[in-house]
Amino acid sequence: MAFVAHLRRVLASSTAPIQSRFTAIRLNSTLTSPKLFISGLSRFTTDENLRKAFEPFGKLVEAKVIMDRVANRSKGFGFITYSTIEEADMAREGMNAKFLDGWVIFVDPAKPREPRPPPSPPPQSQQQTPEIGFRTNKTVGWCG
Numbered sequence: 001m002a003f004v005a006h007l008r009r010v011l012a013s014s015t016a017p018i019q020s021r022f023t024a025i026r027l028n029s030t031l032t033s034p035k036l037f038i039s040g041l042s043r044f045t046t047d048e049n050l051r052k053a054f055e056p057f058g059k060l061v062e063a064k065v066i067m068d069r070v071a072n073r074s075k076g077f078g079f080i081t082y083s084t085i086e087e088a089d090m091a092r093e094g095m096n097a098k099f100l101d102g103w104v105i106f107v108d109p110a111k112p113r114e115p116r117p118p119p120s121p122p123p124q125s126q127q128q129t130p131e132i133g134f135r136t137n138k139t140v141g142w143c144g
Contacts, residue, residue: 031089031092032109034084037110038050038077039076039077039106040103041065041076041100041103041105043074044073045074049100050063051063058090059084060083064078066079091107
């Protein structure tokens with residue numbers, strides 16, 4: 001019994017410093033642009049809801065929820081752009097791990113978009129020669 005109590009104390013005391021270290025690492029990265037990436041958004045969050053939640057921290061340039069084209073709902077993430085880096089930093093500290101539309105959201109610095117490779121050219125159509133001879137069906141099994 002004493003061993004279990006000791007083990008419980010050790011585990012209880014060791015989890016708090018680990019969590020605080022991860023939180024410190026997450027919040028320790030400095031902002032280089034006033035654009036923030038917001039993850040964990042509800043499927044029903046709109047641009048207007050996002051704007052209302054982040055307006056108290058400074059002048060917003062843009063509030064954009066990325067939408068699914070087919071379902072016309074949020075994909076669960078979005079971007080906020082402030083006029084200054086200081087306002088973005090205040091919003092990051094104030095809104096990280098808070099509730100928005102019933103979901104916990106996470107606020108991180110936005111990374112620059114990586115350039116996509118240029119699209120490959122379509123394959124050139126080869127001149128088709130007329131088929132001579134027998135054509136075989138290579139399907140194995142029943143095809144009815």
